[in-house]
Amino acid sequence: MARADILxxxxxxxxxxxxxxxxxxxxxxxRTSQYRTLFKRALQGMQQVMETSQPIACLTSSGTGxxxxxxxxxxxxxxxxxxxxxxxxxxxxxxxxKAYGITAITVPVAYGDAVEPGAVGKALxxxxxxxxxxxxxxxxxxGVVHDIQAxxxxxxxxxxxxxxxxxxxxxxxxxxxDAWGVDVVVTGSQKGLMLPPGLxxxxxxxxxxxxxxxSKTPRFxxxxxxxxxxxxxxDTPFTSAVxxxxxxxxxxxxxxxxxxxxxxxxxxxxxxxxxxxxxxxxLTLFAKRPSNGVTAINAPAGIDGKQIPKLMYDRSxxxxxxxxxxxxxxxxxxxxxxxxxxxxxLAGFAALEDALGAxxxxxxxxxxxxxxxxxxxxxxxxGAVR
Amino acid sequence: MARADILxxxxxxxxxxxxxxxxxxxxxxxRTSQYRTLFKRALQGMQQVMETSQPIACLTSSGTGxxxxxxxxxxxxxxxxxxxxxxxxxxxxxxxxKAYGITAITVPVAYGDAVEPGAVGKALxxxxxxxxxxxxxxxxxxGVVHDIQAxxxxxxxxxxxxxxxxxxxxxxxxxxxDAWGVDVVVTGSQKGLMLPPGLxxxxxxxxxxxxxxxSKTPRFxxxxxxxxxxxxxxDTPFTSAVxxxxxxxxxxxxxxxxxxxxxxxxxxxxxxxxxxxxxxxxLTLFAKRPSNGVTAINAPAGIDGKQIPKLMYDRSxxxxxxxxxxxxxxxxxxxxxxxxxxxxxLAGFAALEDALGAxxxxxxxxxxxxxxxxxxxxxxxxGAVR
Numbered sequence: 001m002a003r004a005d006i007l008x009x010x011x012x013x014x015x016x017x018x019x020x021x022x023x024x025x026x027x028x029x030x031r032t033s034q035y036r037t038l039f040k041r042a043l044q045g046m047q048q049v050m051e052t053s054q055p056i057a058c059l060t061s062s063g064t065g066x067x068x069x070x071x072x073x074x075x076x077x078x079x080x081x082x083x084x085x086x087x088x089x090x091x092x093x094x095x096x097x098k099a100y101g102i103t104a105i106t107v108p109v110a111y112g113d114a115v116e117p118g119a120v121g122k123a124l125x126x127x128x129x130x131x132x133x134x135x136x137x138x139x140x141x142x143g144v145v146h147d148i149q150a151x152x153x154x155x156x157x158x159x160x161x162x163x164x165x166x167x168x169x170x171x172x173x174x175x176x177x178d179a180w181g182v183d184v185v186v187t188g189s190q191k192g193l194m195l196p197p198g199l200x201x202x203x204x205x206x207x208x209x210x211x212x213x214x215s216k217t218p219r220f221x222x223x224x225x226x227x228x229x230x231x232x233x234x235d236t237p238f239t240s241a242v243x244x245x246x247x248x249x250x251x252x253x254x255x256x257x258x259x260x261x262x263x264x265x266x267x268x269x270x271x272x273x274x275x276x277x278x279x280x281x282x283l284t285l286f287a288k289r290p291s292n293g294v295t296a297i298n299a300p301a302g303i304d305g306k307q308i309p310k311l312m313y314d315r316s317x318x319x320x321x322x323x324x325x326x327x328x329x330x331x332x333x334x335x336x337x338x339x340x341x342x343x344x345x346l347a348g349f350a351a352l353e354d355a356l357g358a359x360x361x362x363x364x365x366x367x368x369x370x371x372x373x374x375x376x377x378x379x380x381x382x383g384a385v386r
Numbered sequence: 387m388a389r390a391d392i393l394x395x396x397x398x399x400x401x402x403x404x405x406x407x408x409x410x411x412x413x414x415x416x417r418t419s420q421y422r423t424l425f426k427r428a429l430q431g432m433q434q435v436m437e438t439s440q441p442i443a444c445l446t447s448s449g450t451g452x453x454x455x456x457x458x459x460x461x462x463x464x465x466x467x468x469x470x471x472x473x474x475x476x477x478x479x480x481x482x483x484k485a486y487g488i489t490a491i492t493v494p495v496a497y498g499d500a501v502e503p504g505a506v507g508k509a510l511x512x513x514x515x516x517x518x519x520x521x522x523x524x525x526x527x528x529g530v531v532h533d534i535q536a537x538x539x540x541x542x543x544x545x546x547x548x549x550x551x552x553x554x555x556x557x558x559x560x561x562x563x564d565a566w567g568v569d570v571v572v573t574g575s576q577k578g579l580m581l582p583p584g585l586x587x588x589x590x591x592x593x594x595x596x597x598x599x600x601s602k603t604p605r606f607x608x609x610x611x612x613x614x615x616x617x618x619x620x621d622t623p624f625t626s627a628v629x630x631x632x633x634x635x636x637x638x639x640x641x642x643x644x645x646x647x648x649x650x651x652x653x654x655x656x657x658x659x660x661x662x663x664x665x666x667x668x669l670t671l672f673a674k675r676p677s678n679g680v681t682a683i684n685a686p687a688g689i690d691g692k693q694i695p696k697l698m699y700d701r702s703x704x705x706x707x708x709x710x711x712x713x714x715x716x717x718x719x720x721x722x723x724x725x726x727x728x729x730x731x732l733a734g735f736a737a738l739e740d741a742l743g744a745x746x747x748x749x750x751x752x753x754x755x756x757x758x759x760x761x762x763x764x765x766x767x768x769g770a771v772r
Contacts, residue, residue: 004412012413012628023629024410026390027398027582029705060448060584061607062624068607077604099606190625196413198446198584198627218463220485221447221454222607238448239576241584241627242398243409319415 006318008348010140010168010294012190012197013338016254019194022247030242036234038249043231045252049193049260050166050185051176052203057227059200060241063167063188066200068096069222070163070184074132074208076216077101081132082123082160084115084146087139088324089165097134100217105130111327112142112296114289117150124158131211133162137169141324143287143296143333145173152180161208167191167200171255172267172293172337183208189244192267192293194251194338199244204228262384267292269381270336270345277349277372278334281356281363286331293337296323298330303359305329311358316351342376342385392704394734396526396554396680398576398583399724402640405580408633416628422620424635429617431638435579435646436552436571437562438589443613445586446627449553449574452586454482455608456549456570460518460594462602463487467518468509468546470501470532473525474710475551483520486603491516497713498528498682500675503536510544517597519548523555527710529673529682529719531559538566547594553577553586557641558653558679558723569594575630578653578679580637580724585630590614648770653678655767656722656731663735663758664720667742667749672717679723682709684716689745691715697744702737728762728771 007014015023028035039058046056059065071093075081079102083093086109097104105127109115115135124130133155138145148164155162161183166175170185171192177185182205189199204212204224212224226237255263274295275285286296299305306329309322321333334348349369356363375381393400401409414421425444432442445451457479461467467488469479472495483490491513495501501521510516519541524531534550541548547569552561556571557578563571568591575585590598590610598610612623641649660681661671672682685691692715695708707719720734735755742749761767 005414007413007415009415011625012415015413020410020412024406026406027393027401027576028391029393029395029398030583032705060446061451062446062627064624065447065451065607096606099609100604188625190413190628196627196629197416197625198630218486218604220482221451223485238450239397239574239583241448241582241630242576243582244584244627319418 003317006344006347008318008320008334008340008344010191010321010333010335013194013335013340015196016194016251016339018250018254019247022250023243025246027242028246030240035242039240039245040234042245042249042252045249045256046201048256049171049252050203052178052185054177054203054205055228055231056201056203057224058236058240058245059202059222060198060238061200062197063186063200064092065222066186066188066202067092067165069202069224070186071096071100071102072217072219072222073215073224074161074163074184074211075100075102079103080105080127080130081134082107082120082127082130084120084133084135085109086113086115086142086144087111087136088141089139089167090136093134093165112144112286112288114144114146117147117154120151121154124155124160130160133160135162135164137164137166137175138173138291138293140168140294141327143291143294144289145169145291148175148182149180152182156181161205161211168293169291171260171263173291174264177203189248192337193248194254195244195247198241199248264292266385267337269375269385270340270342271295273342273345273372273375274334274336276375277368280371281353281368294333294335296331296333299332300361303361305332307359308332308352308355311355312351315354315358318348318351320348346372389703392730392733394704394706394720394726394730396577396707396719396721399580399721399726401582402580402637402725404636404640405633408636409629411632413628414632416626421628425626425631426620428631428635428638431635431642432587434642435557435638436589438564438571440564440589440591441614441617442587442589443610444622444626444631445588445608446584446624447586448583449572449586450478451608452572452574452588453478453551455588455610456572457482457486457488458603458605458608459601459610460547460549460570460597461486461488465489466491466513466516467520468493468506468513468516470506470519470521471495472499472501472528472530473497473522474527475525476522479520479551498530498672498674500530500532503533503540506537507540510541510546516546519546521548521550523550523552523561524559524677524679526554526680527713529677529680530675531555531677534561534568535566538568542567547591547597554679555677557646557649559677560650563589575634578723579634580640581630581633584627585634650678652771653723655761655771656726656728657681659728659731659758659761660720660722662761663754666757667739667754680719680721682717682719685718686747689747691718693745694718694738694741697741698737701740701744704734704737706734732758
């Protein structure tokens with residue numbers, strides 16, 4: 001009678017039935033008008049969720065492939081770039097810069113904190129040759145959302161382009177590319193887009209496109225000039241991950257029928273319920289500026305934080321994520337993006353309370369789930385999270 | 387009452403029902419023992435179909451991503467490599483070498499011909515510093531299969547590693563990596579492996595692994611050192627295309643339950659039936675050394691070859707591929723690998739005869755399908771193609 005697992009992990013996130021049905025369809029050939037029509041519509045949908053009228057390249061890769069595409073297409077060896085740190089995924093920008101001979105001017109911040117926009121301005125003033133600022137919308141490892149609007153306003157005053165990793169942020173936290181002046185948005189399929197991993201996307205402003213034409217970094221599979229050229233035929237330069245694109249078309253229908261702002265608001269309310277439930281259990285939050293997509297909760301004093309996700313899964317088949325790297329054992333992370341529902345969040349609290357009880361943590365049983373449920377029951381919330 | 391399309395295209399190829407069911411399953415998280423166990427089993431299955439005991443990296447990319455991984459991990463800028471030409475896909479090796487500053491010593495051959503193994507020996511003798519030979523098992527654009535066994539025997543006498551693009555060849559034409567001494571085999575998911583596009587694989591001999599540790603080409607997403615390290619945990623360095631890997635596990639069961647030699651033999655017999663049917667229609671073959679996976683047939687004199695695939699699809703919903711690049715309009719290609727069945731091949735002949743009739747080509751109606759059917763009806767064949 002084993003129930004299916006409940007995934008509250010920040011990617012992959014659960015798949016809606018429409019997406020699963022689309023994945024199971026007979027394969028179609030990618031060099032056909034049928035596929036081109038679908039691919040064009042899916043990319044137009046991606047423009048709506050990225051809130052840009054600029055071109056978007058669709059890569060068959062994990063999100064990191066599109067991060068790499070940003071680095072190698074915008075910059076040449078010896079170039080300078082400002083890299084905003086604060087977590088494992090921000091550090092990936094640093095790793096990519098190192099791999100490709102880009103001088104990374106880092107703006108460090110403690111895990112759990114968000115980079116101050118003013119610090120970006122200072123870094124750009126001190127390094128006027130910097131060609132790009134690499135930032136992170138939602139830092140999945142800490143649950144922090146960055147103030148991309150303010151960072152974009154500051155970056156816009158410099159010649160640098162702003163590149164935002166919105167892999168776990170998109171469709172959960174707002175990041176309107178054109179309105180805010182974000183030159184490049186990178187995302188992946190397995191988070192707010194409710195798809196399996198395997199597709200990645202990158203949007204390019206005109207300033208970014210100009211850099212793409214100037215970059216001297218060797219590249220081929222991630223060469224965005226080839227993707228730009230293929231787009232004129234509603235095509236990709238290399239075989240598209242057809243099934244995932246067909247499923248993307250379905251997932252985007254779900255998001256766009258609800259509306260992007262309404263979908264983001266739903267995530268925000270689930271995040272609020274999660275934070276409220278955690279605090280009612282006497283737990284504290286790790287992120288100083290918490291995202292809508294994932295909530296990082298500190299393990300209580302005296303409890304091995306690695307045991308919390310382990311027992312939640314072993315005893316209740318509810319999967320949350322632990323801490324990564326130095327954060328291992330110190331925190332655990334509840335995702336509430338994409339197809340994750342209020343009921344899933346409440347099941348998460350039931351599993352959390354069960355695990356905390358088993359680990360000897362003192363709290364009023366039911367207090368976490370009750371507090372989260374009370375948020376969902378508020379009249380203004382109840383309609384918005386359905 | 388529209389019937390589903392019949393795909394006789396050399397990738398994507400049709401998906402078996404077990405694969406479609408696997409794609410539609412609820413997603414599982416990739417950093418779990420459940421997934422690691424499945425991933426390990428799938429890679430062991432890939433070792434069986436690649437016929438190697440060496441490690442295999444699984445990339446989330448199209449086949450080109452794994453071709454790029456071979457180039458950037460084995461060679462450094464300024465290195466020399468021998469590139470065997472003969473078609474659009476072989477030319478991709480040349481394009482990759484150019485992009486990464488590798489000097490390509492090309493061994494040219496007319497489209498439709500196979501590179502003579504002796505020519506490889508001559509190129510290696512003239513360029514003793516060449517670190518790699520880049521070859522193609524089945525050149526999808528021409529339907530030619532190369533004599534990789536002979537090419538490997540010759541390459542083995544030099545310090546160069548042999549890298550084979552088996553993207554459309556694997557599980558259709560034999561290419562036992564260890565037995566023949568092929569150092570690196572590259573393949574993709576959407577051909578003989580009967581999966582959607584999105585996964586690519588690369589096997590590495592010890593000689594290849596030594597080159598990987600020496601390469602100075604900048605790389606990150608395709609850095610095989612990271613994949614090697616992650617393999618020790620049955621993991622990938624970047625998020626795996628989970629659904630495709632789950633489906634791979636199912637597809638490999640199908641291949642390995644039948645047996646790899648039996649699966650290859652089935653392709654060989656379907657290729658034979660296709661060639662026999664084409665010749666019975668008075669048509670000629672484009673490939674001098676035809677592969678088991680795809681048959682390239684010359685458009686008859688006076689007929690616009692582009693119209694053949696077009697009419698086959700428009701009138702019969704059977705999809706075959708046309709010619710690529712300079713070969714456009716001159717040939718069309720029938721695939722018979724993976725889940726494509728004898729019944730699909732016969733439906734292809736029905737559609738081909740219908741299209742040829744509509745285009746005014748003179749032939750005895752039914753002669754193509756009858757000849758193909760007669761091959762399938764031979765007692766030794768009938769059992770082997772079921």
